[in-house]
Amino acid sequence: MSFVLGLLTLALLFIVIVQISKASELIKTLRSGNEQEETFSNSALFVTILGFGILIYTLVTCVYYKPHLLPKPASEQGVWIDNLLTITIILTGVVYVITQILLFAFVYKYQYSKKRKAYFFPDNNKLEIAWTIVPSIVLTILIGFAIQKWFKIFSPAPKDAIVIEATGKQYAWTLRYSGRDQKLGKRDFSLVNSDNELGINWNDPASKDDFIADELVLPVNKAVSINIGALDVIHNFWLPHFRLMMSAVPGVPTHLWFRPTITTEEMRKETNNPNFDYVLACNKLCGSGHYNMQKKVRVVTEEEYKAWLRDQKPYYLTAVH
Amino acid sequence: MQTSTITEQQAIQHAHGHDGAHHHTETFISKYIFSLDHKTIGKQFLIMGMIWAFIGGSMSVLFRIQLGWPDETFPILERIFSSWFTDGKINPEAYYSLITMHGTIMVFFVLTAGLSGTFANILIPLQIGARDMASPLMNALSFWLFFIAGVIMFASLFLPTGAASAGWTIYPPLSALPQVSPGSGNGMTFWLISIVLFVASTLMSGLNYVSTILNMRTKGMTMFRMPLTVWALFFTAIIGILSFPVLVSCVVLLIFDRSLGTSFYLSNIVIGGKALPFAGGSPILFQHLFWFLGHPEVYIIILPAMGIVSEVLAVHARKPIFGYKAMIFSILGITVLSFLVWAHHMFLSGMNPFLGSIFTLFTLLIAIPSAIKVFNWLTTLWKGNIRITPPTMFAIGFISIFISGGLTGIWLGNSTLDIQLHDTYFVVAHFHLVMGVAAFFGMFAGVYHWFPRMYGRMMNDTLAYIHFGITFIGAYLIFWPMHFIGLSGVPRRYYSFNEIEAFSQYATTNKIISAATIVVFLAQVIFLINFFWSMFKGRKSTQNPWHANTLEWTSPIEGVHGNWEGELPTVHRWPYDYSRDPESDVDFIPQTVPLSEKEKADKLHH
Numbered sequence: 001m002s003f004v005l006g007l008l009t010l011a012l013l014f015i016v017i018v019q020i021s022k023a024s025e026l027i028k029t030l031r032s033g034n035e036q037e038e039t040f041s042n043s044a045l046f047v048t049i050l051g052f053g054i055l056i057y058t059l060v061t062c063v064y065y066k067p068h069l070l071p072k073p074a075s076e077q078g079v080w081i082d083n084l085l086t087i088t089i090i091l092t093g094v095v096y097v098i099t100q101i102l103l104f105a106f107v108y109k110y111q112y113s114k115k116r117k118a119y120f121f122p123d124n125n126k127l128e129i130a131w132t133i134v135p136s137i138v139l140t141i142l143i144g145f146a147i148q149k150w151f152k153i154f155s156p157a158p159k160d161a162i163v164i165e166a167t168g169k170q171y172a173w174t175l176r177y178s179g180r181d182q183k184l185g186k187r188d189f190s191l192v193n194s195d196n197e198l199g200i201n202w203n204d205p206a207s208k209d210d211f212i213a214d215e216l217v218l219p220v221n222k223a224v225s226i227n228i229g230a231l232d233v234i235h236n237f238w239l240p241h242f243r244l245m246m247s248a249v250p251g252v253p254t255h256l257w258f259r260p261t262i263t264t265e266e267m268r269k270e271t272n273n274p275n276f277d278y279v280l281a282c283n284k285l286c287g288s289g290h291y292n293m294q295k296k297v298r299v300v301t302e303e304e305y306k307a308w309l310r311d312q313k314p315y316y317l318t319a320v321h
Numbered sequence: 322m323q324t325s326t327i328t329e330q331q332a333i334q335h336a337h338g339h340d341g342a343h344h345h346t347e348t349f350i351s352k353y354i355f356s357l358d359h360k361t362i363g364k365q366f367l368i369m370g371m372i373w374a375f376i377g378g379s380m381s382v383l384f385r386i387q388l389g390w391p392d393e394t395f396p397i398l399e400r401i402f403s404s405w406f407t408d409g410k411i412n413p414e415a416y417y418s419l420i421t422m423h424g425t426i427m428v429f430f431v432l433t434a435g436l437s438g439t440f441a442n443i444l445i446p447l448q449i450g451a452r453d454m455a456s457p458l459m460n461a462l463s464f465w466l467f468f469i470a471g472v473i474m475f476a477s478l479f480l481p482t483g484a485a486s487a488g489w490t491i492y493p494p495l496s497a498l499p500q501v502s503p504g505s506g507n508g509m510t511f512w513l514i515s516i517v518l519f520v521a522s523t524l525m526s527g528l529n530y531v532s533t534i535l536n537m538r539t540k541g542m543t544m545f546r547m548p549l550t551v552w553a554l555f556f557t558a559i560i561g562i563l564s565f566p567v568l569v570s571c572v573v574l575l576i577f578d579r580s581l582g583t584s585f586y587l588s589n590i591v592i593g594g595k596a597l598p599f600a601g602g603s604p605i606l607f608q609h610l611f612w613f614l615g616h617p618e619v620y621i622i623i624l625p626a627m628g629i630v631s632e633v634l635a636v637h638a639r640k641p642i643f644g645y646k647a648m649i650f651s652i653l654g655i656t657v658l659s660f661l662v663w664a665h666h667m668f669l670s671g672m673n674p675f676l677g678s679i680f681t682l683f684t685l686l687i688a689i690p691s692a693i694k695v696f697n698w699l700t701t702l703w704k705g706n707i708r709i710t711p712p713t714m715f716a717i718g719f720i721s722i723f724i725s726g727g728l729t730g731i732w733l734g735n736s737t738l739d740i741q742l743h744d745t746y747f748v749v750a751h752f753h754l755v756m757g758v759a760a761f762f763g764m765f766a767g768v769y770h771w772f773p774r775m776y777g778r779m780m781n782d783t784l785a786y787i788h789f790g791i792t793f794i795g796a797y798l799i800f801w802p803m804h805f806i807g808l809s810g811v812p813r814r815y816y817s818f819n820e821i822e823a824f825s826q827y828a829t830t831n832k833i834i835s836a837a838t839i840v841v842f843l844a845q846v847i848f849l850i851n852f853f854w855s856m857f858k859g860r861k862s863t864q865n866p867w868h869a870n871t872l873e874w875t876s877p878i879e880g881v882h883g884n885w886e887g888e889l890p891t892v893h894r895w896p897y898d899y900s901r902d903p904e905s906d907v908d909f910i911p912q913t914v915p916l917s918e919k920e921k922a923d924k925l926h927h
Contacts, residue, residue, distance in 0.1 A: 003397050010843070014846065014847070014850065017784065017787060017847060018784070018850060018854070020783060021781045021782075021783035021784040021787075021851075022781075024781075024782070024783040025781050025782075025783070025860060040707070040708050040709045040710070043709035043710070043714070043786065044707070044709045046709075046786065046790070047709055047714055047717060050790060050793055050794065051717075051721060053794075054721070054793070054794065054797050057797065057801070058725070058797065058801055061801060061802060061805065065802070065805035065808075068805065068809060068826060068827075069805065069808045069809050070808065070809055070810050077740075078741075080737070081737060081738060081740055081741050084735070084737055084738060085732070085738055085741070088731060088732050088735065088738060091731075092728040092729070092731055092732070095724075095728060096724060096725065096728050099695060099699065099724050100721060100724060100725075102699050103699060103702070103717065103720055103721055103724075104717075104721075106699065106702040106703055106705070106707075107702065107707060107709065107717055110638070110702060110703070110704060110705045110706065110707050111707055111709060112639075112706050112707055112708045112709070113706065116706055117639075117706060117900050117903050117908060118638060118639040118640040118704060118705045118706040118899060118900035118908065119640070119703075119704035119705075119900070120640070120641065120899075120900050120901050120903070121640070121641070121643060121700070121703075121704065122641040122642075122643065122644075122645065122897065123643065123644050123645065123646070123647070124643075124644075127644075127696075127700065128644050128647045128693065128697075131692060131693060131696045132689060132693060135688060135689050135692045136689055139685045139686070139688060139689070139731070142685070142731075142735070143681060143682055143685055143735070146681060146735045146736065146737040146738070147678045147681060147682075147736075147737070149737045150674065150677060150678060150681070150736050150737045151674070151678070153737065153740065154674035154677075169591070170501060189589050189596060189600075190596075192591050192594070192595075192596040193594060193595075193596075194593070194594030194595070195594070197591060197594050199591075199596075231590070231591040231592070232494065232498075232501055232590060232591065232592050233492075233494045233495040233498075233501050233502075234492055234494070234495065234604055236669070236744065238810075238812065240741075240809075240810025240823060241810070241823075243740060243741040244740060245669050245740050245741070245743055245744075246669055246671075247669055247670050247671045249604050249605065249670070249671045250494060250587075250588065250589050250590050250591075250604065251587070251588030251589040251590070251602065251603060251604065252588075252603060252604065252605055252671045254671040275822070277822065277823075279821060279822070279823045281812060281821055281823075281824070282812070283743070283744045283745070283812040284492075284744060285417070285487065285488045285492075285495065285814045286495060287417075287495060287501055287502045288412075288413035288414050288417060288486075288502065288816070289413070290417075290814060290815070290816070291413075291814075291815035291816040291817050291818075291820055291821075292817075292820035292821070294820070294821050
């Protein structure tokens with residue numbers, strides 16, 4: 001019933017709008033004897049108010065949403081990205097405000113007047129060169145900073161990094177830790193069966209102490225090296241709080257390393273949220289359960305990490321024994 | 322003064338008889354349906370584009386309802402779309418089919434066929450002074466192939482396994498294996514067939530546009546006297562010809578993987594503990610091939626809109642477009658660079674990080690021609706005498722939105738920042754503004770501007786103002802907050818944000834976005850009412866209602882086959898002689914007017 005009423009109201013609204021417009025059209029036809037009399041001051045004012053209104057809206061929302069954005073980056077790599085982001089925000093923000101103001105100020109200031117003539121100004125090479133060169137220089141500097149960090153982020157992991165393997169499948173992550181020997185047991189596609197989905201080669205001695213964890217637990221301030229892969233379709237390994245992301249592709253191994261710098265406990269204080277948790281989510285459409293493919297991430301102190309390690313049982317024992 | 326000269330010329334030409342115009346008896350079918358006249362084909366593309374925009378837009382309303390009110394149930398929607406809903410809520414499978422179809426329809430059917438198809442067909446022959454396209458038959462075939470592609474895509478919505486649901490980018494293995502997603506069954510087959518037909522259609526029209534522009538310009542119409550609309554459509558066609566065939570090869574290899582058991586894109590796949598017999602392929606190869614079209618595609622969408630905006634601004638600001646040649650060279654720059662930036666969609670795909678640095682460089686380079694264009698538009702408005710008509714409003718809205726969406730391209734094109742922003746809502750905000758809404762605004766500017774040329778009547782101004790106001794505010798209300806959602810790490814293509822604690826804080830924002838989506842969608846009904854009502858009942862247009870210089874306004878307003886009765890017009894000057902002579906009381910000099918003695922002496926002519 002309410003749906004029908006809603007539709008009726010909507011239809012009436014449209015009819016009212018159309019009728020008003022028809023009336024204004026009629027007035028225009030009556031006046032059209034002298035086309036030059038047309039003025040555009042109302043419409044110029046309309047566009048100007050909309051334009052400046054929107055400019056204010058966009059700036060106010062920036063302030064409003066600031067506290068809702070991601071908390072400060074929880075990894076060394078994240079800090080680099082965050083700094084670059086700040087530079088980019090300032091740069092593009094300035095251009096945004098200036099160009100929007102000019103656009104709508106021109107609309108208002110140079111609105112049509114019978115008394116005035118537009119200024120015939122077809123080209124000016126100096127201006128064109130100026131706004132070719134200035135953006136080029138600014139962008140070159142920006143690219144310089146960015147690429148330097150890019151290569152640092154994708155440099156080889158330090159030798160002492162903790163090695164973890166993350167494998168995506170619909171709709172879960174399997175996390176395999178390399179255990180005491182810091183070496184992941186080899187995998188072989190031909191060994192895959194329903195009891196050994198990853199195709200781990202149990203003859204490889206390195207596989208014997210590997211264990212599967214149901215949370216991504218990381219010690220603070222230690223480098224972590226993550227081998228990323230997928231079984232069925234492409235997934236994406238996304239750690240928003242660490243500002244790190246990498247695709248998980250079946251058949252193409254990928255890799256990421258980083259150094260977490262803030263423990264979960266510290267971050268809970270930082271964000272004033274006692275329930276705060278880091279999360280690992282999937283960020284590449286992988287099917288109908290894509291929106292719920294997550295794992296909890298816990299950054300702990302060195303001691304807590306060691307204690308946690310002691311509780312983990314090798315996968316070999318549970319899967320084969 | 323100028324207009325009277327034109328009518329005199331026409332009267333003279335009329336007296337010469339109909340040597341140029343082809344007259345033969347036409348039935349309703351040959352005139353309106355299987356027509357070979359470029360003006361009719363252009364209108365067919367426009368109407369078809371509008372139908373598709375309505376379908377694609379209503380899909381976004383459906384999935385925005387899920388995102389805005391995830392806990393509510395909508396039994397009324399279930400009654401209409403019974404196979405997509407369970408317990409009053411949309412199914413995840415149907416949700417993913419809808420976002421896939423929304424993207425495909427908007428990108429290919431609305432903003433490629435609807436935008437380029439409409440304006441290239443209507444404007445190219447009329448603005449360069451040709452009687453029709455180089456091959457009118459190929460032109461008509463192009464429309465009908467597009468039509469068939471659309472029918473197949475539409476039919477896929479009603480398949481029992483659902484339409485394609487792997488996103489409009491259809492990355493394999495998700496799109497290759499029906500086991501992992503029901504939409505990758507017959508729905509994907511329909512999608513692939515439809516797209517192959519669509520590419521064939523695009524190629525036919527693209528080749529036609531290029532050969533028409535190169536060979537059929539009227540006397541005096543040198544390349545550097547062509548309006549920027551034609552330049553933009555020219556480069557758009559070239560991009561399409563060079564990049565669309567790559568999409569076909571990409572799609573054909575996927576068809577092989579799906580039906581013939583090849584492994585171009587597949588390797589080491591395990592489903593439910595069972596290893597599939599694929600080896601040696603790479604899903605990343607697909608992405609390279611797909612984005613080799615996919616990225617140029619966004620320029621195929623935006624260049625015609627840029628051309629339309631340049632023309633509309635010059636006409637309504639009564640001022641020449643600033644930096645005509647700089648505009649052409651920046652379009653050329655964008656065209657060349659558009660082929661060198663595709664992998665910025667793949668920084669984190671698993672390709673070698675070294676490639677990332679190269680593609681960052683080229684991607685940020687493309688910001689330069691875009692910046693030149695924006696500064697040139699602003700300078701065109703500076704000291705103009707701007708008539709804020711409906712087309713001007715949309716052109717100005719285009720610039721505002723293009724700036725807002727374009728600047729975030731500098732964020733996303735930077736591989737290092739992409740590590741944080743890739744595939745989040747920030748991307749959704751960016752591309753919807755810069756190539757979705759902006760292209761729509763260019764299209765609206767074009768429709769309002771050339772409506773009198775198409776139907777001999779004016780559209781209603783008041784309805785247009787309401788349409789503009791709601792759409793402009795709505796566009797920002799919908800897409801601006803998505804930047805913040807994305808900066809909070811929320812991924813795109815999520816059916817629900819409630820499952821992951823870190824992404825669940827934006828319930829209110831999402832409600833506002835969804836409400837704005839519905840309002841903006843309804844505002845387009847105002848446009849439709851205006852369009853169809855004005856077609857029959859609108860105020861009659863004069864021969865040259867905007868006092869524009871370009872050739873299309875010299876062709877008889879009622880539209881004749883062959884475009885001009887008698888001889889084709891001769892061109893004597895560039896199209897932007899607005900307010901040229903501060904002494905004169907007429908502020909425009911059409912391209913058909915010969916140079917005056919004074920102008921010849923000045924040597925200022927273009």
